[in-house]
Amino acid sequence: MKTIVILGQTATGKSELAFRLAKTLNGEIISADSIQIYKYFDVGSAKPSKTCLKEIKHHLIDIKEPDEDYSAQEFSIQAKQIIQEIKSIGKIPMLCGGTLFYIDALLNSLDLIPQVDSKIKNFFDSVGNENVINLYKWLKIIDPKWAQKINKNDKQRTIRALSVFLQTGSSLTNFFNTKKKENFFENCMIFSLQISDNVLEKRIIHRTTNMLDGLIEETLNIIKMGFAQTKPMQSIGYRQALLYINGKITKEEMTDSIIKETKLYAKRQKTYFSSKFKDKSIKVDYKNAFETIMEYLYQSHLP
Template sequence: MGPTATGKSGIALDIAGYLPVEIVSVDSAQVYRHMDIGTAKPDARSMAAVPHHLVDLIDPHEHYSAARFTEHARIAMREITGRGNIPLLVGGTMLYFRALLEGLSPLPAADGGLRTHIEERAEANGWPALHAELQRLDPASAARIRPTDSQRIQRALEVCHLTGKPMSKILDQPRHARFPYHPIRMILNPGDRHMLHRRIAQRFDRMLERGLVDEVRTIRDKFRLNDASPSMRCVGYRQVRMYLDDEVGLEAMRDMAIVATRQLAKRQLTWLRPMKNVQTFDCLEEDLPSQVREYLRNAGLAVRFRSTFNWEEKHERWV
């Protein structure tokens, strides 16, 4: 686990060199097909060398949820262990990790009539006005939801009206879910926040060089996406969409995307901070792969470590 741009995918591939793992993506953006550059999806060589699961599941106009992730992840993990391998969960979508390990909160099912009513009110008054209403009903939820995030405002208000309780209170209730595995939890956490910010900026610049703008243009036109589409709310994609619609210029788009990614990393670190029974590594350490390997060697894994790792040999073995 860890915030964006901490090198989780690289460490996962390194682990695959000495343990019989298959990677399960815990990333709410990598589930979308055709969204490769902006989600930092593993390249073809990595995907061929090590089996990856829960990547490229749906098209950009479709919806995904923590409940669907939990179902798909459990299926993938059963299949992986059935082959005698180890599921290696890798990603930064902390809500998905929490749902899988602790279970889902007892939130009510969606109510079509109530959602339509909320949408009609939003058309008349704007989503910021409904966000102000949410601030009165559920200050904790309003504090973590942007005034323009229509989907999350709608859901939080829906839960308030259906249950008579703030959604934040329901989410804080104890969960009871049996997780039938022994998890070894590792966090990649930057020792220097400024260095992480530099990494974030450099990575987004590489995405632009690789053709992120064309990628967003293609999927937006093909699937007729707009700013309310779930995929277009992903960090980076939202800002490029604004640039394509002439709402901001190129430099402003870049700056906004980098700031939004920093904010995402901050939220991810907030999720991780109270976690217990975890081993934290500084993602900026030069000998990070060796540190992780030594930790896993002593973690009680009942498997033999591979002594060497050859990409070509690995490719042949997996395919």
Template sequence: MKTVIVLLGPTGVGKTGASIILAKELQTEIISADSMQIYRHMDIGTAKPSEEQKTSVRHHMIDIADPSEAYSTGRYIAEVVPLIERLQREGKVPVVVGGTGLYIRAMTRGLFTGPSSDPELRRSLLAREGERKGSLYAYLQEIDPAAAVRLARNDIRRIIRAIEVCMKSGSTMSSSQQERTRPLPYDFIKIGLTRARSELYAMIDERVDAMLSQGLLDEVRLLLGMNPDRTPLQAIGYKELVRFLGLEIDLQEAVRLIKRNSRRYAKRQFTWVRQEADIHWIDVTGLRDSGSIAGKIRAALRDAAGQREQSA
């Protein structure tokens, strides 16, 4: 099987800069596995690569959907497969950078095949949540406690999907996770980046401050004028500023919540990644320079290749 490199790790750990250096050295291209970077006009808050970075290395699966569109994991996989096939025909090893656990899991372990979505049921559930905030999460805790533990209380889209699976199939999403399509037929080399939690959290706080300085608030104002789908507005950094613009909270509180929610998200990402098998872990604590991180990734790739040769 042909190789695909997957670079994993929580938000803010240092994946972007290191992946660009790595892709340049390998003379290849990067495939984003971030469920928010797919949306146009959401540049600052999703920490997309800069124009200079995208010019130096070609990136895919960024800016491919309007904020008004709903975008599924199934659609992501359908669009990623031809990209991987093209790159491999050209003799390139794709570098997938993420990000979003569902996208990576669908690639490496197969796509969850639950019941189809029910727009009427979803509207009803949204209305219920609108009448009493938190009611859907409480309901999910009753019918599928295992799914509730994995999901954030404010991740309404995935909470609704978990409830929908229960109501339409008669079984929980947790018990239905075995029902998956086949994983993509590639040799995935998964490299995971980690760093000391206190250092990661400090870097996340710094990044939030930088985003605000770069104009995140104006980006949110622009997004609100586009009648976006509910999903983009649930992204961290956007939903808190929407509350500020709606006069629910002041700016200081919005910034505090962005930082807190970003740290919590990083913790959930790390917890998820730790559950994945066959990951070669790299501790980048103390490293801020992308070149140094890329050097560690190169060493891990050599080790992974050596292990594969020994087991062949």
């Protein structure tokens, strides 16, 4: 029994596809999304509806408060445990999501990287509060390849890479390239959703405009709960909504910024998926992905 992995750029319908497959094949879904793990962040993360969550068991959704930390390493450890648990009850595990660091962690066994001493982490946390840009400049010197993968304002991932270097004397990139990897691919059937850039852009625009009012209302509620300065609030959508609510940008500027950043994120996803899964995934058109995957599984006598 293999794990079914659904990969695709944002706004390609991964969650809906995974739900249909899980319902048909008696499966359970493991979310690989760095915002869906947080409670209250529903609209901007395109979290599955409460109806879907009740009908099909989803894992690693709503498992953290907004002010709690969660790393790709934790995801890798928990995802592997959950996959085994799902298999043990005779169901099919389905991994679905587009967070590159989470998927990288699982495929490259990030959980095998040594834990960082708390003193090192606390040091970088205190320095990072003052100026994350300066830390990012150090990261570009120590580990330029890893620096290219993350946003210069991504405090958590910048600190993570610097901490690993100080702890081990080796860059995170070098760790991935030299350590023994688990052969995750052999235990998976990986399907990659294909979509043209033009169609994807239209879907991103449509999704953004449809969620706008709900996103603003949700962001206001999160602020009232005291979570305005949390990590998930810096993600695409919530960051712009916060600026709008604080009167720093107009609603039109908010919309344009979300669309622009989502398109850039989708481009990074496409590059990543192409480099990682070029010869290891089965490409399927997003429009008829369910039928194509079911036919493939039927011919393969199911995973």
